[in-house]
Amino acid sequence: MLSxxxxxxxxxxxxxxxxxxxxxxxxxxxxxxxREASQSRETNCHTFAPKS
Ligand code: SF4
Structure with a gap:
C-alpha cells in the first residue's frame, strides 16, 4: 500500500x-x-486499471 x-x-x-x-x-x-501541467486536473494516474 502507498500510505x-x-x-x-x-x-x-x-x-x-x-x-x-x-x-x-x-x-x-x-x-x-x-512534462508540464499547470493545473492538477491536467494530471492523471496511469497505473489505473479497471477491476476485472
Ligand atoms: S487510480 Fe488506482 S493505481 Fe492510481 S492512485 Fe488510484 S488506486 Fe492507485
Missing part, C-alpha cells in the same frame, strides 16, 4: 476502502503528453 497516496478512483483494481492505493508504485503523467 502517502489518497485516491478516490474506486473503480481501479488497486483502490481500497478509505481511499487507499494498494499498488506498489504509481505512474502519474500529464494529460496529452509532455
Amino acid at each position: 502517502g497516496v489518497k485516491c478516490t478512483v474506486s473503480s481501479c483494481k488497486f483502490w481500497q476502502s478509505g481511499n487507499h492505493c494498494d499498488a506498489s508504485t504509481i505512474q502519474v503523467n500529464v494529460d496529452g503528453g509532455g
Whole structure:
C-alpha cells in the first residue's frame, strides 16, 4: 500500500476502502503528453486499471 497516496478512483483494481492505493508504485503523467501541467486536473494516474 502507498500510505502517502489518497485516491478516490474506486473503480481501479488497486483502490481500497478509505481511499487507499494498494499498488506498489504509481505512474502519474500529464494529460496529452509532455512534462508540464499547470493545473492538477491536467494530471492523471496511469497505473489505473479497471477491476476485472
Ligand atoms: S493505481 Fe492510481 S487510480 Fe488506482 S488506486 Fe492507485 S492512485 Fe488510484
